[in-house]
Amino acid sequence: MLQERVPDLSRSVTSLVEPDRVRREVYTDPDIFELEMQRIHERVWIYCGHLTQIPKAGDYYTVQVGRQPMIMVRKSDGGVAVLHNRCPHRGNMICGDLKGNTGEFFRCSYHAWTFHHDGKLKNIPMMESGYQGTRFGKGNPDCNVKPAARVEVYRGFVFASLAKDGPSLKEFLGPAIVAFDDMCDRAPEGEVEIVPNCFRVIQRSNWKIFMENQLDALHPSVTHQSTGRAAHEVEKQIAKKTRKGEAPLSYHMLSAFATVTIDKWDGFQTINYPHGHSILTGYMGLRPQDPDTLAYDKIMIKKYGKKRFEEIIGVNIHHVLVYPGLSVQSPLQQLRAVRPLGVDRTLTEIWHFRLKGAPEAIYRRSLAYYNLVNSPATLINADDLENFWKCHQGLASEGGDWVSFHRHYGRDLEKNGVVESAPNMGTSEAPMRNQMKAWVQYLQD
Ligand code: FES
Ligand SMILES: [Fe+2]
Numbered sequence: 001m002l003q004e005r006v007p008d009l010s011r012s013v014t015s016l017v018e019p020d021r022v023r024r025e026v027y028t029d030p031d032i033f034e035l036e037m038q039r040i041h042e043r044v045w046i047y048c049g050h051l052t053q054i055p056k057a058g059d060y061y062t063v064q065v066g067r068q069p070m071i072m073v074r075k076s077d078g079g080v081a082v083l084h085n086r087c088p089h090r091g092n093m094i095c096g097d098l099k100g101n102t103g104e105f106f107r108c109s110y111h112a113w114t115f116h117h118d119g120k121l122k123n124i125p126m127m128e129s130g131y132q133g134t135r136f137g138k139g140n141p142d143c144n145v146k147p148a149a150r151v152e153v154y155r156g157f158v159f160a161s162l163a164k165d166g167p168s169l170k171e172f173l174g175p176a177i178v179a180f181d182d183m184c185d186r187a188p189e190g191e192v193e194i195v196p197n198c199f200r201v202i203q204r205s206n207w208k209i210f211m212e213n214q215l216d217a218l219h220p221s222v223t224h225q226s227t228g229r230a231a232h233e234v235e236k237q238i239a240k241k242t243r244k245g246e247a248p249l250s251y252h253m254l255s256a257f258a259t260v261t262i263d264k265w266d267g268f269q270t271i272n273y274p275h276g277h278s279i280l281t282g283y284m285g286l287r288p289q290d291p292d293t294l295a296y297d298k299i300m301i302k303k304y305g306k307k308r309f310e311e312i313i314g315v316n317i318h319h320v321l322v323y324p325g326l327s328v329q330s331p332l333q334q335l336r337a338v339r340p341l342g343v344d345r346t347l348t349e350i351w352h353f354r355l356k357g358a359p360e361a362i363y364r365r366s367l368a369y370y371n372l373v374n375s376p377a378t379l380i381n382a383d384d385l386e387n388f389w390k391c392h393q394g395l396a397s398e399g400g401d402w403v404s405f406h407r408h409y410g411r412d413l414e415k416n417g418v419v420e421s422a423p424n425m426g427t428s429e430a431p432m433r434n435q436m437k438a439w440v441q442y443l444q445d
Helices: 006-011 030-041 127-131 169-185 207-214 225-241 249-259 262-267 291-304 306-313 360-374 379-396 430-444
Strands: 021-023 046-050 059-065 068-074 080-084 099-101 121-123 150-154 157-161 192-194 199-203 269-272 278-281 319-322 326-329 334-342 345-355 402-404 413-415 418-420
Touching: 030 334, 030 430, 046 059, 046 068, 046 192, 059 334, 068 157, 080 150, 080 157, 150 169, 169 278, 169 319, 169 326, 199 379, 207 319, 207 334, 207 345, 207 379, 207 430, 225 249, 225 379, 249 360, 269 430, 278 430, 291 306, 291 360, 334 360, 345 360, 360 379, 418 430
Parallel strands: none
Antiparallel strands: 021 402, 046 157, 059 068, 059 099, 068 080, 150 157, 192 345, 199 345, 269 278, 269 418, 278 319, 319 326, 326 334, 334 345, 413 418
């Protein structure tokens, strides 16, 4: 028998979350997960993909929005649609592949119903004779593939919301919109192009554990210390052998995890906004004076002028978190999209982008970083994944009831709903507190 347990849960949400700590069930209870999918992931704006993934009419990518399998498709008129991946006949998924080109229309593989790119029914085999006198057929909206309630695109980034009402994409993003502006502005042509493949990682942990780790400025020098140390040793050996005494920049990207001591990470700052979004400022200093960078600078100055170029390149962002499902590192042209699959299973898709008009060497640099921190061959991602799994295992145990977010609690600076970590308190758990504040608001709505 179907039971309606969800309303009971939403009433008790406030007892699960306090400003500085959270009950472990928030991460482990399957009913809470269902409620999160209904009230958060299937309502708010969720990142589907980038327009450059689907350049031609009929190009599509399948994507998970909350619990819903969806299709992002380029329409014949050049626009984009996001559709439920479900045939209105007997429920078959319209697209079984991750991506492809559907041609001029979708054709269901079960009984050959066909649909336009916007989901509207095109034809049913033997429609006249088969459906005469029934309420099915053209004109009945139930015969169309259901579209997402709302779709919006910002600078090529496609978002869908499954709720008819709610803030516009821009209102929802608020100041976190800088993630997309910063990434695109760094391109001489003002646009980025997706590199058409991503790392897909399934982690055995709740989705919120991933989100909380993204702006956790304390963990890198601990979790990634062993990887950083090994990279530093190799960096020193290579440096000794080179004329200029320098190893390639990619070694520095890893060795920084060990050479930047734990107290230095407090020098970062987090700015935490409504809706659970956050920005981590401070940057690892990837503005070297090598010939590749100088060539890029020259192109940018020619395009934008010196003043605007300095503004663009001076944007002080390390990471932007768009709650509940996106983590963007705009200066390195990469993002991670979070797709919760179950209370203890989460898919992340890790994409990277080319700056249109920038020299190839600049792309190679961001590719190096992308591989160094995300590929199956790197220990950086493996270090994090192991923590995520161990966190989930620990939280599922009865060894304690609460998760602690007390670091620098009470010292945050709050003004007009924006919470900043205090100076030299960059490791504050303010982003986690901010996420849980938004979580409660969403679940109570
Ligand atoms: S289920 Fe799609 S045509 Fe029958
Ligand atoms: Fe990490």
